[in-house]
Amino acid sequence: MNSKEFIQLQVNGETRDLAVPPAKLLLDVLREDLGLTGAKRACDDSSCGACAVLVDGVPILSCVAIASCYQDSEILTVEGIAPPGELTPVQESYAAAGGSQCGFCTPGFMISIKALLDRNPHPTDEEIRMALSSNFCRCTGYMQIYESVRLAIVRSSCPPASAVATLSRVER
């Protein structure tokens, strides 16, 4: 019952050697063994997206993933999205446009937004809405999250005019 196995994970560009119970969840390994508490436990049943991390660039729910299954993958958590002390354009625009209120869902959204923009740097509003449909936010009603994504696109590249036009109250 208490036996552990040695596993090796690549997390945020670092190799980590760990001894964990065989069925330990990736979320628990990240939070308890690696001190990466950005990913959150919120729903217990893979319905809310707060525990999302990127595995080889693809968002997965770490609360239903067995850690030892991901030894050959590159795992990226919210803590690894930007170098220490720096913020990505999305992280900056979140502050400007009110993307976070309580912030508990924010790490999961950061992961989903990164996955979206990595494969589609200029998503339409509908593509943003679809890409974020697996993450619950109970505070914002999502509008200012969309606004944050659009603002990040505007600030970091030559955006389509439609994206600029939809920004309302925030500084461009």
Add this chain to the structure above:
Amino acid sequence: MARFSVIGKSLAMVDSSSKVTGLGRYTNDLSVPGMLVGKILHSPHAHARIRSIDTSRAEALPEVKFVVTGKDAPNPFGILPIGHDERALALDKVRFIGDNVAAVAATTEEAAERALDLIHVDYEILPAWFDPVESMQSASNWLHADRPYNIEKEYHHVFGDPDQAFRQSTFVREETYRAAEVNHAAMEPNATLAIYEPDGRVTVHSSTQVPYYLQRTIAEVCELPMSQVRVVKPLVGGGFGAKSEPISLEIIAPLLAIKAKRPVKILFTREEVFLAHRGRPITIVELKVGITKEGKLNAVAARVIQDGGAFCGYGPVTVLYSGALLGAIYDIPNVRYDGFRVLTNKPACGAMRGHGTVNVRFAFESMLDALARDAGIDPVELRRRNMLAAPCTTVNGLRVTSYGLPECIEKVTAQSGWSEKKGKLPFGRGIGMACSHYVSGAANPIIRSNMPHTTVNIKIDRDAAVTIYSGASEIGQGSDTMHVQIAAEVLGVSPARIRLVAADTELTPVDLGSYSSRVTFMAGNACLAAATNMRHQIFAAVALTFGCDPARLEARDDFIFSQDDSRARLSFDQAIVLAITANHHGGLVAQGSYTPPEEARGGKHKGAGVGPSPSYSYSAQVAEVSVDTETGQVLVERIVAAHDCGRALNPVTVDGQIIGSVYMGLGQAMQEEMIWNHGRLMNPSFLEYRIPSTLETPPIESIIVESEDPEGPFGAKEAGEGSLAATIPAVANAIFDAVGVRITTLPLSAEKILAAIREQEKIERGVGQKSGAR
């Protein structure tokens, strides 16, 4: 030059970086060496006497460090002084499926769970009450011996002469509305970390909206002086009222820590969050409204029954808000209210965003829509004819100091294209409107006293850093940033110079908590007073140096300067050195507090304490929907919401509060419902209790209206709750406009709408056959 430097600017939330990087710490992100895991054993029965509890097998596990039961902490507690009916763990009987029976602290989560399985409880099962109306008629087996007929509280208010007013009304309607029970579903599950200190004190980090009330409650239940209990609020992942009263785990964790003399952390599962609940109750509203031929509201009578669950909680406050705010948004001269808070064998309800107002507002605004039709008056026009004329006092004694509702209505109808659309959309598409309002903090504290409701201290030492100490609780609504903006504006410094120490009972002065939308108005006013006091000290020293009148000094952009002499100018840093030198005491300290004025505290009738507020927010909304008449499915296409927040100290944050309120209202309107089967919650998870995702959330447009309240800080008042209640009736009214059916029960599900459409078709066919028409 702009009137303000920082006020009215959309400053990024001061904790934003910690949130977007994942580095910010919520309670469950904290851990300390030697920490144990706490787990709670819950009752499988809705109502049962506890004959005995055998914990010996659990205690025998080597990983288990302590097991507690009800007799370890028999002192009762409850958020209201009149409702101390809860215990950390059940003492004599359990009162709902999920009630707390025993708790263990163990070295691992697995061991704690195994230990729960080894606790044997001998129950004697009792008859249980699940329906509030049946419960009110119960002759025996009451939940609490001192609450006959399972009635927690009832209130009966009459203002004016409603009976005569109904007789004099041209159009009178009566209808019964029913709202399902809903849960806050804050993303962060409740969590508490209790640390036993070597000197016998206890430090409790907890996901709470009310650190001060939690400190009191832990002290009462654990029999410690309040001075030995420290409550610290880390980042809180949403509250919406769920965390505005002490929750069982917040008392059980320190109890276990004190007993085991080790740190103990408890994290609720999502199911436990639903069972701890404190959400919006099942509400039955029997409503009667009468208007004159001209559309003037004449009389309102409401009988409200709320299914409060097993404990008092905030119940009496909820049922009083339902009455107090029912008739206070419009000019209504005659009001009767009968409110019943009923106990049943289900998890306790409590405060949830829009506390007490939401379900009665659904009923009232739905009925107003129907009455407008009766009178042949546009629903917007009907509301315009019933505006208050602020400043004024409503018939039930609520003082109204600012009233932006007319402007909200104008803006929302203009932006939504109301006049082009109302009555002109094709069958299946519709537009509806509704209004709502809310308090900017309760004028009377939960525990009656004449002490301030909140106090803020500010310290500046020779580093010229400004530190604000406030007990107010940031829960995502922007409390921390609000303090920084107000102090920065008053002191004329950049926000970056300011640090906030908040919500730590050892370091910060008392604030009553984040509930009743009180923080901006009350803590904001306290912060404004403290910063103003601080500025007086600085200006006094600078004026001495310049040989000028302190009243002629100004602080801006980190400089203090004379308005009369451009050479008389000092940097803020230099000014602080002057002030510290001049006062002979050292670092500068200033204090400010807020106590609601006597005239804002309401009437003298029984229950008059709930409803009065120093100021009220107002909201008007328009919803557009399309209804699929084959399936009953409603697509909400757009919501336009205008909210009078007095002044938007931070417009992006106010927008976020308005949109978030509308979003939560939409969830309750369209899809959220706690489903019960003999006291068992059938959907205690996010898979089954579906809050709206991006796919179910339509475009929501917010409009800020600024009525500049005379007593609010820089004119500001409530923004975080008031918009919720208008959303539900706006959608219901739009559905009526689309397909001609009026749904009187929440949620407005496709099944109900389809059934109503079919029923209507049947009636039309029946009428057609009888009269031979069509």
